[in-house]
Amino acid sequence: MNTTADIVKYKINELFETIQGEGSYTGQPSIFIRLQGCPVGCSWCDTKHTWDVELSDEVSPEKMLAKTHETPLWASFTPQDILTLVQHKGYQAKHIxxxxxxxCMYDLTPLCELFEEQGYSAQIETSGTFEVKTTARCWVTVSPKVNMRGGYEILTSAMSRANEIKHPVATEQHVDDLKALLKAHNIVDTAIYLQPISQKKRATELAISTCIANNWRLSIQVHKYIGIE
Structure with a gap:
């Protein structure tokens, strides 16, 4: 008999092992599973090739894994397919x-359940504009995207589920937006990280001073500074 993990499929753009460079898990060896599709429309997004889901971009798992540069090509995997691939590649990281x-356009519960059963920890990075469907143990990072082109609202359910909130900043307006969000959704004890947009000096200085003033934390995208994916 088929289980949910056998039936559900995810559209995957990339799968690779690296070091987590952001938030609470900075420095943690991790297996990144990058899913295809996003309607939010952030102007500074560094993965715009994952926005559109075109059937003409569907390829075999082998072709997707063989990519050497960013493209919108994606392949379908069940949770078991993903676990089997990770094991076959011999990845040592125990954090996905x-x-x-x-x-969070997808129900991620079957994927997280399967990996957690195998001794992995799981983390989701989401914009907070879709309901978070996952396991109770999964670490949820909400990076709230306010007033983006897609017109999506930040959900109270997503903000409340967050284990950490990681907010991109470049201007004082971004800081004001975050403070308004925290107040509107009654967020009090969740860890708050500020992440300078595009690593620009002015944005970094703003993030540092704001973190100090509010007793928040700084996330500087370590992977970009050391030149890894």
């Missing part, structure tokens, strides 16, 4: 990061 795109 599900990102995108916007991963």
């Amino acid at each position: 990061v599900i990102t995108g795109g916007e991963p």
Whole structure:
């Protein structure tokens, strides 16, 4: 008899092992699972090739895995397919990061359940604009995207589920937007990270001073500074 993990399929753009460079898990060896599809429309997004889901971009798992540069090509995998691939590649990391795109367009419960049963920890990185469907143990990083082109609202359910909130900043307006969000959704004890947009000096200085003033934390995208994916 088929289980849910046998039936559900995810559209995957990339799958690779690296070091987590952001938030609470910075420095953690991790397996990144990048899903295809995102309607949010962030102007500074560095994975715009994952936005559109075109049937003409569907390829075999082998062709997707063989990519050497960023493209919108994606392949379908069941949770068991993903676990089998990770084991076949001999990845040593025991932490998976599900990102995108916007991963919460999918029900991620079957994927996280399967990996957690095998001794992995799971993390989701989401914009907070879709309901978070996952296991109770999964670490949820909400990076709230306010007033983006897609017109999506930040959900209270997503903000409340967050284990950490990681907010991109470049201007004082971004800081004001975050403070308004925290107040509107009654977020009090969740860890708050500020992440300078595009690593620009002015944005970094703003993030540092704001973190100090509010007793928040700084996330500087370590992977970009050390030149890894």
